[in-house]
């Protein structure tokens with residue numbers, strides 16, 4: 001049996017895992033999550049040291065997915081989705097970084113996007129019509145989702161991104177693939193792109209003519225695989241480092257939420273630190289108990305510029321809305337761009353480590369919580385993006401190696417194909433319907 005899922009809107013409806021993994025939102029508008037999380041046996045925790053990422057993913061995937069996939073399908077999915085290393089680098093006795101950015105788009109979002117793509121393919125009926133995945137991006141998600149579905153039979157991807165508001169490299173990563181990936185440059189903001197996706201998902205005519213789905217960060221299939229790497233971090237640390245503090249650079253709180261799921265499954269931990277930039281919705285909620293969405297503020301850690309974090313609903317639900325319980329498991333900190341730049345320089349001076357701005361925010365959260373690493377705890381900072389991806393933000397602060405990673409080099413040299421569109425629904429609808437009829 002596999003677990004049943006519920007909606008955070010707390011209606012009494014329950015959903016099968018298959019439904020929950022293939023639907024974006026619950027029909028009542030809430031976020032989907034497992035009704036309960038399986039507790040891993042002590043024998044699994046004892047055997048972590050030395051296990052490979054694939055072995056850990058298999059054990060956790062089996063426990064989470066139950067009988068949804070047979071053994072062969074689960075192994076195939078894991079081998080295919082996680083074709084890159086996720087190394088833990090020890091910077092000192094008290095500090096490590098878990099590098100999650102060695103996938104094709106060089107950000108941790110590859111983990112969720114690639115698992116989701118491979119899972120949807122396993123769950124797909126052979127004769128099913130082509131599925132169109134529509135996704136809005138502020139930068140990293142679009143590249144990860146486009147690469148995850150690229151050349152995958154039975155799928156087509158349409159990525160909406162805001163014109164001139166993502167970095168040149170990010171745009172190149174999305175718009176040079178071609179094939180079954182269509183890049184649409186929307187003359188507007190990220191919020192426009194997100195609104196257009198929602199409108200398309202609800203449009204009757206579009207849904208009659210094509211099988212349309214989404215792949216944004218609220219999708220449960222992107223969240224579950226992020227549980228795996230928390231356990232993998234521990235498998236790479238000596239036993240006397242446990243339990244550790246996990247510092248998570250946070251925006252939409254998906255990464256943090258996956259960590260809290262891992263904790264429910266038995267992950268030995270001392271604390272989670274949610275490290276924020278100037279977008280402090282979670283911090284304000286922790287101090288006031290009231291969730292106040294705000295417009296996003298632009299920072300140099302732009303993938304964390306979120307005013308209304310979508311995974312908040314899952315986290316609140318997981319803790320039965322008990323604010324004190326939340327505060328006892330999670331410490332929240334926030335950091336300015338000035339502090340982030342100083343942290344980038346400090347990481348290079350102290351440890352010879354070049355981080356990206358998001359990871360630097362995580363480091364600041366870790367340093368604050370662990371009193372400059374004088375406390376007893378070992379801290380693992382999740383490193384969410386490759387520094388070369390954010391070269392503009394690092395210029396003048398740290399010296400990057402001149403050699404670009406191969407994945408970025410290919411993207412930089414590729415020819416850009418994108419469709420320029422005004423931020424109105426009629427234009428997006430025309431593009432979607434033309435794409436589906438041209439096959």
Ligand SMILES: *Cc1c(COP(=O)(O)O)cnc(C)c1O
Nearest residue numbers: 251252253254255303358384385
């Ligand atoms: C998306 C992203 C984040 C934020 O992760 P959430 O799961 O949304 O909190 C942090 N760093 C990078 C590089 C990202 O792309």
